[in-house]
Each structure stands twice: as C-alpha cells, then as structure tokens.
Amino acid sequence: MTTFLLAPDSFKESMTAEQACVAMQRGIQKVIPDAICIHVPMADGGEGTVDALISARQGRKVEIEVCNSLLHKKVKTYFGLIENDQTAVIEMALANGIHLLEKSQRNPMLTSTLGTGEMIKAALDFGVSKIIIGLGGSVTYDAGAGMAQALGVKFLDKNGQSVAVGGGQLNQIQSIDLSQLDTRLKDTEILIASDVNNPLCGENGASYVFAPQKGANAEMVEILDQNLSHFADLVEQQLKIDVKNIAGAGAAGGLGFGLMAFAGAIIRSGVEIVVEETQLAEKIAQADYVFTGEGGIDFQTKFGKTPYGVAQVAKHLNKPVIAFAGYVGEGVEELYEEGFTAIFGIVDGACDLRTALKNGEKNLQRTCENVVRLIGR
Numbered sequence: 001m002t003t004f005l006l007a008p009d010s011f012k013e014s015m016t017a018e019q020a021c022v023a024m025q026r027g028i029q030k031v032i033p034d035a036i037c038i039h040v041p042m043a044d045g046g047e048g049t050v051d052a053l054i055s056a057r058q059g060r061k062v063e064i065e066v067c068n069s070l071l072h073k074k075v076k077t078y079f080g081l082i083e084n085d086q087t088a089v090i091e092m093a094l095a096n097g098i099h100l101l102e103k104s105q106r107n108p109m110l111t112s113t114l115g116t117g118e119m120i121k122a123a124l125d126f127g128v129s130k131i132i133i134g135l136g137g138s139v140t141y142d143a144g145a146g147m148a149q150a151l152g153v154k155f156l157d158k159n160g161q162s163v164a165v166g167g168g169q170l171n172q173i174q175s176i177d178l179s180q181l182d183t184r185l186k187d188t189e190i191l192i193a194s195d196v197n198n199p200l201c202g203e204n205g206a207s208y209v210f211a212p213q214k215g216a217n218a219e220m221v222e223i224l225d226q227n228l229s230h231f232a233d234l235v236e237q238q239l240k241i242d243v244k245n246i247a248g249a250g251a252a253g254g255l256g257f258g259l260m261a262f263a264g265a266i267i268r269s270g271v272e273i274v275v276e277e278t279q280l281a282e283k284i285a286q287a288d289y290v291f292t293g294e295g296g297i298d299f300q301t302k303f304g305k306t307p308y309g310v311a312q313v314a315k316h317l318n319k320p321v322i323a324f325a326g327y328v329g330e331g332v333e334e335l336y337e338e339g340f341t342a343i344f345g346i347v348d349g350a351c352d353l354r355t356a357l358k359n360g361e362k363n364l365q366r367t368c369e370n371v372v373r374l375i376g377r
Contacts, residue, residue, distance in 0.1 A: 003036040004028055005287035005319075007280065009294035009306035010048045011326055014360030017041030017048050018055060023361040024291050024324075027368030035372075038287060040278050042306045045193030045270020046093070046136020050080040053089045053132070056278035057082035064122050066115035069096045069139050070105065071164075079119055082277070087130040088123035092116040092252055093137035098214055101139055106215030108141035108224060109168030113255050117150025120263070124182060130189040132277070133259065134270060135196070135252040139214050141167030141206065141224050143231050144258015152180035153262055167253065168220075170227035176238050181262065190263050193270035195304045198250035200257045201229045206250035214253075228254055235261050271309030281313050289375065290314045291368065293324035293346075299331025302338055315339030324367055326356060344371060 008020040015023065021039040028035050040056060043049035053059065059082035065074040080089035093099070095115030098106065116133075123131055140146070145155060145165035154177035155163045163172050199205050207216070207225035216224060231254075232244035241261050243249055248267040249257040259265035275281070284290055292310040302308050307323045314321045320341040328345040335343065346363040347356050356363070 001034060001036060002032055002289070003038065003287045005038045005040065005284050005290045007040040007042045007290065007292045007310045008324070009042050009044065011293070011295045011360050011364070012047065014295065014326065014357040015364070017043065017052055019361060020293065020364060023364040024368045027365040028372050030369045031372040038283050040280055040283055042278070042292070042310065043134070043270070043274050044136070044195045044304060044306045044309065045134040045273070046195065047091070049134035049136075049193060049270065049274065050078070050089045050091050050094070052274060053082055053277050054080040059089070062122070062126070064119065066095045066118040067112070068115060069101060069111040071112055071114060075100060075115060077119070079123055081126065081128070085126060086128055087132065088126065088128045089132045089134075090116070090119050090123060091134045091136075092255060093134070095119055096140050097137045098139040099137065103215075106139055108139070108211050108214055108216045108253065109220060110166040111140045112142050112146030112166050113140045113144055113252075113258070114146035114150050116255065117147035120147065121150055121182065124184045124188065128188065130191070132191045132193055132273060133265070134193045135255055136194070136270070138252035138255065140255065141211060141214075141228070141253035143170060143200065143228050143254030144256075144262065145170065145231065147255060147258055148262040151182045151185065151262065153178055154180065167224045167227060170231040173231060173234060176234065178239070185263050190259065190265040191273060192248065192251070192256055192259055192265050192267040193273045194248045194251040194256060194267055195270045196251040196256075197247040197303070199247065200232055200244040200249040200254050201225055206254050209250070210253070232257065269304050269309070271304055271306050275309050275313055280310070281317065284314050284317050284319055287319060290319050290321045291324065292321060293364070295326045296329060297323055297325040297332060297335070297343055298329025299334060301335060307340075308335070308338060311335070311339030322371055324364055326360065342371075
C-alpha cells in the first residue's frame with residue numbers, strides 16, 4: 001500500500017495548509033483509492049503556524065481580545081496550546097497583522113505591538129513553560145516596544161513621562177524602566193519562529209527592506225531607521241543588551257529585537273521549529289512519497305521557506321519530494337540539488353490572478369492526480 005506524506009504550507013489567499021492537504025489527497029485517491037495520506041499542514045512562522053501546530057499536536061485554541069495595531073479598538077483573536085497546555089503558540093499577525101488594517105490605515109509611525117504583548121501575557125496566565133511566536137505578516141515598526149509595555153516595561157521621555165510607542169515615537173524615549181517587567185518571563189522558554197534574517201537597522205534592516213510595503217514613504221523610512229537605531233542604542237547603553245545585528249532582529253518591524261531584548265527570546269528558523277514540533281521526520285520515515293508546496297516557489301525558497309524545510313528532512317531520509325506551486329519562478333533549478341525531485345505549477349492555462357486563487361484547490365487536486373498517474377501504483 002502506497003503512503004503519501006502531505007506537508008504543504010498555505011497557498012496565500014487561495015487555501016489553508018489543511019485545505020491543500022485535502023485537495024492533494026483527493027487527487028491522489030482518484031488514482032490510488034486505498035493510498036494512505038498522512039496530513040502534516042506546515043508553516044514557517046507566518047500565516048498558519050498556530051493552526052499547523054494545533055493540528056499536528058492535537059492542541060486547542062484559546063480565544064481572547066487584544067488591542068489592534070492602532071490601539072483604538074479590540075481585535076478578537078486566538079493562540080494555541082499544545083503539549084498538555086505547557087506550550088503556547090502565538091502568531092503576532094493574529095493581533096498586529098497587515099491584513100487587519102485597511103490600506104489607508106497602515107502607518108508604521110503609529111502602529112504598535114501592544115496586542116502581541118497582551119497575547120503573551122494571556123499565555124503566561126495559563127502557566128505555560130514555553131512560548132513559540134511566529135513573526136510573519138506584521139504591520140508594525142516599534143521594535144517590540146508596545147509588546148514590552150504590555151508586559152510591564154515603561155518607556156519614559158526626558159521629563160519622565162510615559163511614551164505612547166509607535167515607530168515614530170521611539171526617538172522620544174530617554175530611559176527604560178524594567179521594574180515592573182513580568183517576572184514569569186524568566187521561567188519561560190520563548191522561541192521566535194521567523195523566515196526573515198534581516199538585522200534591525202541599516203540598508204538591510206527592517207525599515208529600508210520592509211516598511212515601504214506597509215505604508216511608509218521615503219521620508220518615513222529614514223525616520224523609522226533612525227528611531228530604531230536610537231532605541232537599540234538606548235537598550236545597549238541602559239540594559240547592556242546588544243542584539244540589533246542578530247539575524248532576524250528586524251523581523252516584524254523589529255519585534256524580533258524586542259523579544260530578544262525584553263523577553264530573553266531565542267530566534268530560529270520558523271520552518272525548523274515547525275518541523276520539530278510536528279515531528280515531521282518521524283512521519284516522513286513512514287512514507288513512500290512526500291508532497292509539499294505553497295503559493296510560489298523560486299530561488300528564494302531555499303532561504304527558509306516551508307517546501308525547502310520539508311525537502312531537507314526528506315533528503316536525509318532518501319524520500320522523493322514533489323512540490324506544487326501556484327507559480328514557479330526563476331532559479332528553481334537550484335532546488336533540485338536540495339532534495340526536490342520535481343516541481344510543478346498548478347495553474348490551468350492562462351488566467352487572471354483572481355481566477356487562479358479561486359480555483360486553487362481544484363487545480364492542486366488535478367495536478368496531484370496527474371503526478372500520481374505518472375508515479376503509478
């Protein structure tokens with residue numbers, strides 16, 4: 001009996017990772033009705049990370065309300081609990097994601113990670129010993145200052161007054177007071193799941209690379225970078241913590257930096273964390289074939305994207321890996337040396353983006369069916 005391990009990421013704006021698994025299985029079983037399909041929906045620290053780990057580890061959702069990124073209303077959101085409620089899984093984008101604000105509302109000078117801090121605080125209230133935080137999809141540029149405020153840190157201006165922190169106000173901070181920082185953080189392992197390697201500041205930092213995508217004009221980009229630099233220097237001078245140049249410090253508008261500086265977090269590749277937490281290697285060992293994929297695959301896939309992480313595990317176990325994507329871009333030839341056996345685009349003929357997204361599940365099912373017909377029984 002043939003066994004298929006299905007480990008896709010979400011196909012953004014088209015289908016979730018679990019929906020992709022179901023579509024793959026439908027295609028496979030049209031050819032091999034008795035095929036065994038093991039679903040392991042994946043993520044890399046961005047969209048779908050909480051759902052992927054809840055699914056893989058039989059966890060549960062905890063629904064809460066937190067402040068949105070502009071602090072003017074509450075957002076209904078959730079985090080996950082796995083491992084007998086000892087580990088919390090948080091996606092910062094579920095509180096402070098770019099998708100939660102209309103394009104006209106996105107202003108990195110004002111947006112705050114306070115809501116993410118409230119999610120962390122809620123997780124600590126459950127007595128967890130470990131928190132995994134995915135940083136993809138943010139709309140914030142406050143270097144995690146809002147998050148830190150939610151956990152008790154006070155940021156004061158030259159007059160000793162509290163600063164309401166967004167990316168545009170970081171330069172007003174003159175002193176940092178940790179006396180009320182939540183003491184439970186010291187006893188909690190905090191892992192940052194990120195697919196971004198950028199430092200906090202400079203031409204490769206958070207502002208210059210990502211801020212234009214999230215509402216910043218050229219003038220804002222320069223101000224944000226200067227403010228992030230000011231904040232990082234203050235943290236180094238007053239707290240003796242220098243993490244601004246660590247790869248990933250610039251993730252989520254510097255939230256990576258803030259989590260390392262104020263919560264003692266350790267940053268790792270998001271897909272590596274998900275691979276471990278889903279026990280992917282043990283499941284791939286049982287399979288004859290591995291199917292993975294996401295919305296797009298190109299030369300950037302090897303820099304920590306989900307299909308690459310899956311392929312690396314399968315390569316060590318000598319399992320064939322077939323990847324599916326909404327679009328296949330330049331440089332995919334490089335991936336064949338990294339564990340990929342074949343890569344297929346799923347779009348059926350020429351069509352507009354809206355149609356391609358709408359028909360994603362049907363196209364993925366059809367492409368998987370055709371591939372399995374080639375594989376045979």
